[in-house]
Amino acid sequence: MRQNLRNKTNMKYYHKDIRIRYAETDQMGVCYYGNYFVWFEVSRTEYFRELGFPYTEYEKKGIFLPVGEAYCRYHKSLKYDDLITVTVWISKLKRTSMQFSYIITKKGEKEPVAEGHTTHVFVNRDMKPCRIPEEIRKNITVVEGVK
Template sequence: METCSFKHTAHIEVRYAETDQMGIVHHSVYAVWFEQARTEYFREAGASYADMEAEGFASPVLELNVQFKAPTHYGEFVDIETTMIRVDKLRIRFEYRATVNGKLCTMGSTLHCMLKNGRPTRELPASFAKFEFKETEE
């Protein structure tokens, strides 16, 4: 397993439409926020998802995990720190830590594979050359 040294924090304002009757962010919203954080992660690194698609790559979600620690509410600003981990030659995991004013609210991850022209591949997009990975223990 290899962890990318680049990290990014997305800043998301909780919208009223994202909350339930109790005024708490609905659990389904976290998948959307994780996607936003992941998209920003690539853009901030100079490796946009659009660039990957132009090379014929796609990175579908294979798995989504969310662990709720504390609720988030309308009007709060949520910071989502994103880290990328290369699990093996075929899979990449993104880990997310969502905080409000420094307090951990949610942890999660998404597991992805890489496709090129619709087929699984071990090849990575050229834009991934911008990422530096270091061997880590599980």
């Protein structure tokens, strides 16, 4: 497995651009609040790929990362066709769990429109907690996140 890892030691942040879909709006004319958690997931997927260990590989090896906790704070609304940037990083790393933090801005802007975090437990096929694989752990740099 190690040889498949691109040399991404000390990766800190990943920035994922997402275009807001019509399906993601609601009748208030803005994006429905539950969809932010989908964008969080999309940016996690790209974080893991960039780290050299795509999430599809985890599940093939029998490692799953169910969500233990999810939080989002909404500062400003988002609209259809807005182009956003989700900045994602790992803000906690324990023996069997990790926390991702997220800041959403409109692309090219600095002011956050939303921020949040999700915690994940590493489990095997029987949903028992297991240790985070060393090949992943050693490539991760933890940065303090959104509380």
